[in-house]
Structure formats: structure tokens, C-alpha cells
Amino acid sequence: MSAGTGAALTAAAVVGAGTAPAAAAPHTTTSRGGTRIPVAPGVEVNVSDLNGGSRGTVVFVPGWPLASTTFEYNYLFLADHGYRAIGLDLRGFGLSDAPYGPYTYNVWAQDILKVLEALSLRDVTLVGHSMGSAVALRHAARFGSRVGKLVLAEASAPRYVYGPQSADLAAGLDGLISGYATDRAATIRGLTANFFSTHTDITTDPFLQFFERQCLDQASLQASRAGLIALRDDDLTADLARVKVPTRVFHAINDKIVPLDHGQALAAGIRDARLVTFATAGHAVYVDEKDKFNAELLKFIR
Template identity: 35%
Template structure:
């Protein structure tokens, strides 16, 4: 289908079509909408209309010099929903994509939204500081990661994707699956990817306070990238009535490592 445009930036969209209830899948860093390849067939088989898109700077979307903040990301998501006239949609955000879900709901409201899913997602507030000592990522680490990425993107992505799919020292996917993810990462603009790292420590607490639609939180208990205790557990506590599913021995990339469990839990939630 034609790309969706927000301002001057083209957002690459894939839409399975059909008259089923729409499910919008929002990918993690540094991947693209293609990272949902283990979920799209299961969702379409269950009768849903599935929409994926590439975040600006990633995959086949436009790669502008700036605009890598969550207000802009949420506006990109709004542009996709409006262009496709999606209503009664379920928004599923993985990792960084969970930030889009939270900020979209906080910034644009819930009129188009049926339900929300936060999968291994970064909300409510990853920043670790004197004012927020329970966070998981301090600014010095953010700056160090940005510098390392800018210095040698392939090496940085290689190490990152190993941790992404590992529980402790154990890689929970095949090497072929890890390489597939690295191939998606290679499509990202390195500067865009570096700027996004700073966005990870955005504060989504006010956004989550506005969420009243049915919400699922799914997170691996061995996620070394976005720890359950810092993010998933706290998002569950922040959204009244939300459901929490913890994947035993699940790394960050739990939608790949534990595909069957992830899909089962997601489909059961969407069917409610």
C-alpha cells in the first residue's frame, strides 16, 4: 500500500486488510515492522486486520535528521491510524514501541483504541537519577551507548542483539534468528538510532495515568535489556485493571524466543 506521510516524512506501512478488528503492531529498537513476522500470520489467521509500520529512521521509512522524540513518534502513529481510518484498534507496542502506545494514548486519547498491549516495553520511566533512583538507565549510560553506536554501528548492533535475545548468558533464539534481527537493524539510520536512545528515558507516567482501555502487559522475567521489575511490573501497577503475564526465562525479544506462548497470550487477550 502507499506510504503514510506525516509532514515531510514517509512512514512505510504494511496492511493485511480485511474487515477484521485492526491490530497495530509497533516495533522495537533497532528493528522494523518486519520484526513481527512471528505474530502476523497468527493474528491474520484469527481474523484480525494487522497493520505494521516502520518507525521514522528505521526499515523502509524516511530517515530525517531529527524528530526522534515521543511526541513526534505518537504523531506518526496518529497519522497511520487516520490515513487508514482505523477504529476500535488494538495497539501492541514492543520495547520502544510501548512508548508510542503510552504517548499516543496520553497525547491523542482513546477514541480510536479498543485495547493496549505493552510487550517488554520501556514505560513507565526508565531514567535512573537522583530524583528517580529506581530507574534502569542513567544519562551517562545513554551517552556512552550513543557514542559506541556512532563509532561502530555494526559492532554495537551485534552486541546489542545478543543481549536482546539472551536470558543471562544463554541465547534463547537460533543464530539464524539473531542474524535476521541484525539484518533489520542494518536498515536503520545510525544517527536516528543513536538519537532514539535518548528517547528511551522519557517519562510516561502521566500518559499511563490516562489509560482506561483494557490493557495487557507481557514481559520476560529474564529481560536484561528492559528489566521486568523496572518497567513491566510498574506499568501493570500504573494501569488500573491491567493484566500482567510474565514469561518464565524470557529475554527481551520474547516475541521471538517464546513465540507460541506470546501469541497464545496475545490472542487470548484480544479475544476478550
């Protein structure tokens, strides 16, 4: 696995302290069934909401550069089991507004707080994937008074450039940043080839074609670039000790994008955290081992 991570990112590049509750913000329902919630002057984020009952609420934060639709089968599973499943399009991605800036972990984490306040949600389970896990971690550590449990899947934390593969990871991110400045489509094509273990042929697989279009059509250039810079430069190590809620760390043993040592570091650094590994998944555990992902999530939140 040690060689796979740097190769995956390089291939993509070559081919191409909680706050006091505030008054709830007004929000509107869109024609596509989502909810638009103001998080800053002139900025609204899009939220999907599949309410299957009153057993609890699970809020999902997608990874770079994806939208909330990436979790649609997980939402349906939870709703079928009596839970309310909410997906958040981070600002700059999905159907959320995409101003020029700023885009940082702090900004995205504060947006989550605005959404929870607007929907009057408390004691939620917050689930993040990849960069979305870094955002979820920052939220739980700094703004997480409304979070009861935390799930970090394939987290690009405590730092993405971390561990024995640091040099490869840094070089891969620099290549992605450069690729985004010249040929975003080719760069995403390279990333797509390494994201899943169950979907591998972009030329014949409609699922991968859908994934690729989501990365391009629903991800703004400015937010995507800022996310890559945050992945390269930001360090969330100090946040680990601030997390006070039960935590599960989901990580695939053979992830080609975020090495397993990241998940191990999180599980070791967060009190009341436990690592759950996935034997056959790639970076997208919620797709590649969907049944186990859903079962482990359900077991944790019950």
C-alpha cells in the first residue's frame, strides 16, 4: 500500500470550543426537494433531507470535490431504519452557492453550525468522508455543541501530508493543484481511476461517469483549488483532544488516496474513538463496502 497512495495522486496530476446558539436562519425549499440555508451574507448552502422517522438524525459531509448525492444509498438505508438523514453540500460544491471565497476548514465547519441551528438540530451524528471528515473533525472540536457522535471515514486528518508517505502525498497534491490550473477534466479522470475498488472502468461504467460529472459539474474551480490547498497545508492535530463525543473511524486497509496510518492516528488521538477497518474497499468505503458501512454506522448510532 505504501507505493499506491503517491502513485494514485501523482497519476491524477499527470493525467491532468463551541459557540453560543444563534437565532435560526430562514430557509427555503427548492423545486428539487432540497433546502437552501443562509450561512453568510449572500451565501446559501443546499441541504438534502430524507426524514424516515424520529430515532435520530445523521448529518453527512461529503469529501472533495463531491456533493451530498454521493451518499444517496446511505440516506435511504437510514431512512428505512427510522432515522432522519441529512446531506450537506459544502459551499462551493453541489448545489450550494460558490462565491470567490473564502474556503477554509473553519468556514465550512461554521457553515455546518449554521445549518444545524437553522434546522433546530441537536445531538446529531456527524459523518464526514475524506476532506469532509477533516471539516467534520474541525466542527466537532471547535463548534460541536450540537454533535452527539462523530464518524470519520477515510479522513484526510490529522494532516493529509502525514506519515511515511508524506513526500508522495505532498507531491501528489502539488500536482493536483497544478492540474486544476491547466486541465481540470484530465485531473479528475486520473483521480476517478483510483477512488473505488468496485468501479474501475470509466469508459464502460455509468456509475464512474456519474461520479466524474459530479466532480466537474457540481464543484466550483475556486472551492476545489482551495480544498486542495487546505489538504496540503492544514494541521488538525490540536483538534483531536478537543473532541468529547464518541467517535468511530472508518478506514479501508487498501485505500490508495488516504493511507491507513491516518485513520490509526485519529483513533489513537481522539478519546472514546475506535477504528473500524474495511478489507476490500477503496477510498469510497460507503460505496465499495456499502453494506458493512451502513451496518457499522447503524450499530454505532443505536
